Amino acid sequence: MSLNPKRRLTPGALRFLRASAVGLGLLGLAACGSQEQASANEPLRQIDIPADFTFSTTRAVTVTVSAGFTAIPTGAKLVIERGDGSVVYSGALLADRPLTLPLMVATADQRLVLRMNSEYREWQAELQVDGPQVSYVFTEEN
Amino acid sequence: MRTLLSTPLFVAALAIPAAGFAQDSDGDGASDGIDAMPCDAAVSGVSYYPSQGQHSQIVFEDQFPADGDLDFNDVVVGTNMVFTTNANGDVVSMRATFNLLAQGGIFHSGWGFHLPVSRASVASVTRTVGAGSAKALALEIDSEATVLLSEDARELFSAQDKTIYTQINSDPAIAVRTAQVMQVDIVFAAPVALNMGLAPFDFFIFRENHPELQVHLPAYPGTAAMDTSVFGTQDDTSSPGRWFTGSNGLPFALNLFGSSLYPQEGVSISSLYPNIVNFAQSGGTADADFMSSQVVSAVGFAGAPTPSFIGADTFAADVSCVPAPTCTDGYQNQGESGLDCGGPCASCVTVSASCPPASVALPVSCEELRQAGVATGTYCVDPDGPNGQAGLVVYCDQDTLGGGWTAVANVTTTGPTYQTFATKGGTDYLAPLSVSTVLRNAATEVRFECRATNGGVIDQVSTDAAWLGRPIQVGYGCANGYHYAASASLLSTLTPAPANTASIGTGAYGGGCCCRPNVAVGYMTAGFGQSSWFMYDPYYRRAYPTCAGTSASYMRIYYR
Numbered sequence: 291m292s293l294n295p296k297r298r299l300t301p302g303a304l305r306f307l308r309a310s311a312v313g314l315g316l317l318g319l320a321a322c323g324s325q326e327q328a329s330a331n332e333p334l335r336q337i338d339i340p341a342d343f344t345f346s347t348t349r350a351v352t353v354t355v356s357a358g359f360t361a362i363p364t365g366a367k368l369v370i371e372r373g374d375g376s377v378v379y380s381g382a383l384l385a386d387r388p389l390t391l392p393l394m395v396a397t398a399d400q401r402l403v404l405r406m407n408s409e410y411r412e413w414q415a416e417l418q419v420d421g422p423q424v425s426y427v428f429t430e431e432n
Numbered sequence: 433m434r435t436l437l438s439t440p441l442f443v444a445a446l447a448i449p450a451a452g453f454a455q456d457s458d459g460d461g462a463s464d465g466i467d468a469m470p471c472d473a474a475v476s477g478v479s480y481y482p483s484q485g486q487h488s489q490i491v492f493e494d495q496f497p498a499d500g501d502l503d504f505n506d507v508v509v510g511t512n513m514v515f516t517t518n519a520n521g522d523v524v525s526m527r528a529t530f531n532l533l534a535q536g537g538i539f540h541s542g543w544g545f546h547l548p549v550s551r552a553s554v555a556s557v558t559r560t561v562g563a564g565s566a567k568a569l570a571l572e573i574d575s576e577a578t579v580l581l582s583e584d585a586r587e588l589f590s591a592q593d594k595t596i597y598t599q600i601n602s603d604p605a606i607a608v609r610t611a612q613v614m615q616v617d618i619v620f621a622a623p624v625a626l627n628m629g630l631a632p633f634d635f636f637i638f639r640e641n642h643p644e645l646q647v648h649l650p651a652y653p654g655t656a657a658m659d660t661s662v663f664g665t666q667d668d669t670s671s672p673g674r675w676f677t678g679s680n681g682l683p684f685a686l687n688l689f690g691s692s693l694y695p696q697e698g699v700s701i702s703s704l705y706p707n708i709v710n711f712a713q714s715g716g717t718a719d720a721d722f723m724s725s726q727v728v729s730a731v732g733f734a735g736a737p738t739p740s741f742i743g744a745d746t747f748a749a750d751v752s753c754v755p756a757p758t759c760t761d762g763y764q765n766q767g768e769s770g771l772d773c774g775g776p777c778a779s780c781v782t783v784s785a786s787c788p789p790a791s792v793a794l795p796v797s798c799e800e801l802r803q804a805g806v807a808t809g810t811y812c813v814d815p816d817g818p819n820g821q822a823g824l825v826v827y828c829d830q831d832t833l834g835g836g837w838t839a840v841a842n843v844t845t846t847g848p849t850y851q852t853f854a855t856k857g858g859t860d861y862l863a864p865l866s867v868s869t870v871l872r873n874a875a876t877e878v879r880f881e882c883r884a885t886n887g888g889v890i891d892q893v894s895t896d897a898a899w900l901g902r903p904i905q906v907g908y909g910c911a912n913g914y915h916y917a918a919s920a921s922l923l924s925t926l927t928p929a930p931a932n933t934a935s936i937g938t939g940a941y942g943g944g945c946c947c948r949p950n951v952a953v954g955y956m957t958a959g960f961g962q963s964s965w966f967m968y969d970p971y972y973r974r975a976y977p978t979c980a981g982t983s984a985s986y987m988r989i990y991y992r
Contacts, residue, residue, distance in 0.1 A: 335680050335682070343681065347686075379477060383466075394629045
């Protein structure tokens, strides 16, 4: 098998290399330090990686939330959650202005959950985060 | 200048149970009940990275510009960031918590932190290690905000640990050591449009005593102190927009967002996370969940156990400015049912046998009076509320079937059988209100009493179907313009079965032109050994009260 680092590997070859790497890892490769060096069979060295790829696992999404009605004259509490339910924002949403928050989402994340609570009732909405800017307007109906 | 709280007693930012929605103690437009900081006029929300109570790992290879072994455990740091924001979403201050999880490299590495905001926008930076006191840090000479957090992050381990161990928390054969948490508080001179979506921003390491030898995530080119002549030497393949990359475009630092594992010593990251290969080859479009899918956890390391290494990630909500709720504070709080009344305060109900001026808040029903402990009697109520008709004096029955009954009318049962109250004779308690509206909006039960001339109750029935097994039906049997009192099928379903069903009949009652809601029809089976019938039409204020027996001359109608 060629070890040409620029050669695109087949899925079968990748599986073999990954399995080999796992096995070697379990056996304990050379310790790191000033002499450390990855195995020549390291799969990450055998593939073509796009020239502009930075290995980022997150992306920035600007979320704008507003309440398009007058049912929250004293404002409302807004909570924004990730898909797993963990909270990324908690605070006030005023009736007279939208709230714009640049938030970090994982590359794999597809949605955020918006929960709004006024003294009268609660709202909940699911927001698809499929672009760099997303917005949502709470209404009486939603 | 604003300051951050550093008390170790952290509470959930919005846990302010005593405050009401309307009270706005700091005057920032966000009432105390929704304000993350009810005593700070500049702050109304809190944002979290990666999320509240969670952390994310940044992992480094420290051999830059020479390739390493890709185990990414030379420096492993868990991070959590909290941002206070104003009502527009601008950042007022931030707190970053850094937890040294592993020091697997033999180099001693310092830490730095760079934010993509101007240097002048930062008012202060303080660093707190463990339970120590906060120490002010100076910003580096740079156009943007850069600060060196530690010359050698091994200081976070105990003196013994950092002396004995060359590498810490990368070899599973060696007991896990726990480092002190480093907390960094940054206060901005004015709310700043910091892109929180770029968190964890530019956290970087540098070689001890050599701040010019830095290692950053690939999105960042290094600070002003960076020795850029290093780029392009040895294995480095950096290019504008993708810095700190070795051979084949592999990074020297990764943000393992959402992961709790990093590779053990000498194990490539692709052995722990096999799908990172596809992730890299696809340019990030495939296997973006590589940190949670097909993970080979046997070759991973979690460092110190969670959650002890996660620093506190919430600010203490200062509620010192929020006055203790009282019955005279002008807010509906502390469980009050009205403004400074009800709950622990005096009753909100005005009890009066005559109707006071319209400006006085009145109970809407006898049920409200009952809840306030008011006994049976004649009182002023305002069934349609303060914006409708003036209050009315009504009879309240607080003794029968739990009480809370508001009398609608007291109608004679003699004479024509189906007429308006006025024609039939008696008292229309709710005139001139629309009885129909009152019942539709307020009533959940209707009750009828057959009364003797002397006022004693002879028989009664309510919509409480369980009461003596004598149900009434509200609005039942509306067809062909008539209100049917009962039908054979209905009668067959009643338990217990009513007596004298023959006298009840199944015919039409009312003789009206239109079927309307809230018309009550029903029967009584006790009392005289024969049926007593009623039909009550609140829209036209008329009734068909057939109290059986010679001594029953009035039917009193209630709702509650």
